[in-house]
Amino acid sequence: MINITKPTDGQPVAGNVVEPFLRSDRMPHIWCSGCGIGTTVNSFAHALIDSKIDLRTVALVSGIGCTGRVAGYVNLDSFHTTHGRAIPFATGLKLANPKLNVVVYSGDGDLSAIGGNHLIHAARRNLDLKVICVNNLVYAMTGGQTAPTTPGHAITSTSPYGQCEPSFNLPHLVEAAGAVYVARWTTFHVRQLARSIGEAFQKKGFSFIEVISPCPTLYQRRNKMGDGLDTMKYYKEKSKVRHGAPTGEVGLTINGEIVVGKFVDRDRPDYQSLYRAQMVESLGDRYIEQPDIESTDLEHPEESCACS
């Protein structure tokens, strides 16, 4: 049986389990044909459904870039912040209201270049943040410039003769900085990605999930690698699941093997546990824990007031 629906732009679509997680009035989105970001959003939505998390507690923070636009398209409390600074914004959000489940959803350039410093410090502190890093190997939004993750020899708009710099191995970087959960998937691995995001929600501490994604308009086109579908087939063919692989060995090359899987899943006390423990040890009874933020009762908003 087939069912072809033709809603006008911006109408919600009943029946798709992902639809309630979208701001339907903003569809269709701006991402290109064959871009994988939307695919990662499906996995994210499924992870939220399967984990049965209270959606009111989920806040999503993104930076600038194509992946940064996710914040505008998901139907959650969402914050589209400045380039590279999603993680410190998320830090403030989490510390002010520890009950929030704060997700940072941003791209490789935003998180590892301009945001690199914040990435490593948040991992060091082991802040309870879930970071989903969509890695399309370039700065896509601005036209396909070199990113710290662009593999060697790749052509980009700012390395027209081939990229000569060594590129970041993000799982290795964040593991060394202190992350407690590190995984990498590609946009081909939709179910595994959903499962990893779900696992990250169960974990307290800094979780980092890298998702390799096509950028057919810029990265793949300039490197004559075909379109989004060709890239997905490449992911299917060349990725190798190696759970627990040493992160030092999972670097990416321009057309080599892509090691995917859950690389790190360890336990360390998260920032807030450490803070509380330190304060209690030093101050004893004098330590006053930050009171819970009073939430507005949405059934009777006029009666309550969340204000300090």
Added chain:
Amino acid sequence: MKADPRGVLTGTHFLDGDHACCEGALAAGSRFAAGYPITPSTEVVERFASRVPTVGGTFIQMEDELAASITLQGAVWGGAKAFTVTSGPGFSLMMEHIGYAAMTETPCVFVDVQRGGPSTGLPTLPAQADMMQARWGSHGDYEIIALCPNSPQECFDLTIKAFNFAEEFRVPVMFMMDEVVGHMTEKVVIPPADQIEVVPRQHTKKSVADYLPYGTNVNQVPEMAHAGEGYNFHVTGLTHDERGYPNMTPQTQDKLVRRLQNKILDAADRITLLEEERTDNADVIVVSYGITSRVAQRGIELARAQGLRVRKLRLITCWPFPEKRIKELARTAKAFVVPELNLGQMVREVERAAGPHARTVSVPHAGGSVHRPDDILKAIVEVSR
């Protein structure tokens, strides 16, 4: 609304400006600060770090000012009143996020304890050379409020005012101290909590269906919601419509930035705080702010002793600039004398407002120390001839 007594250190204290500013923040209800050390502002957050765990709040020292200036905004959207402190080089780093706070209408306070610049400059010595930067430092069209205390007591009182303005107008407020005011120790009286008025977060009482994150009524300031309440709102630095959704058209841009400007300028009468002496018919009006106003006081006294008709006008609010008052005074005064610890910043505003009706004379100082009263006297005498 009255201050929360848990944050109010009622009593008579002997504090420096930095410490008094921290107490002001606590009294105003701030329970979150994100900071980065920079002389001469560091003591504000050092004191906050030591006080806030016994009051019920959080301090985090971030890895740089870029982080600090946005972490505090995350905390605001999580429900807290938040601030940061810095000085020149850090203030420059924070500019992008001051613009973000203005664009997203995030109520918060940025304390700048000014020091000699540019660049690393004079870390331990005063200047007042960030005044234009406070107004124009970030890109684009936006308005901010800037307050200038001239004593540790004012560092306490005006910090509360800064938070109140921030909440009322949903705007980042620049608290422009200088190194001398920050490091001078004087008597600071902190009243009981029930004598301190604080403005609470303007939280919406609308239901999820009715709430528009950036919808406004006649006062041009939207009501706020916090993350975690189910409103599912969107906040972005892109030009946005009443729903908070990016809407990048010239029409939306015009509507939005004009409102960001007008919500402050239309209320300028309430925001521009001045200290004036009501002497009649002065020939010369000395316009000053911050520590310079205390030196100017002596300069005015010396000038009056010589029989000159001089009057003091102290800017407590530097931005929005009180151009209406300057225009009024320009009609009857002969000249404005504007001493500042910079090579001429606020004097440009005075000159612009005074127009051809009165002369405007700058008494500049490159920074590193304060004026001598004689410098100001000399300018008054010269302009009185």
Added chain:
Amino acid sequence: MGVWERPPLPKGGFPVPKGRVSIVVERCKACGFCVEFCPTKVLALSSAFNSKGYHPPHVVAPEKCSGCDLCGMYCPDFAIYGQKVAEAKGSAKPKAEASHES
């Protein structure tokens, strides 16, 4: 029966999951992910156009759709999704639960 023995396969035949695909034509950007990754090759790109000029997919083998929703999970444009329909092929009796009775 001991725990190490598998339950027997039902005699009347296996219930095969059945599904139905819905396509949101106007959202589609014809990336081809759904066509490629449908495990039972239910879809193909059509020669029709949506208003943006893309060829959306259409269902060519509806009886093969199991409602797995892999198309929905892959679609970057939220333009297609599969749903299970409550219909069992083969014998009417055996349902998934029956195989765990022992």
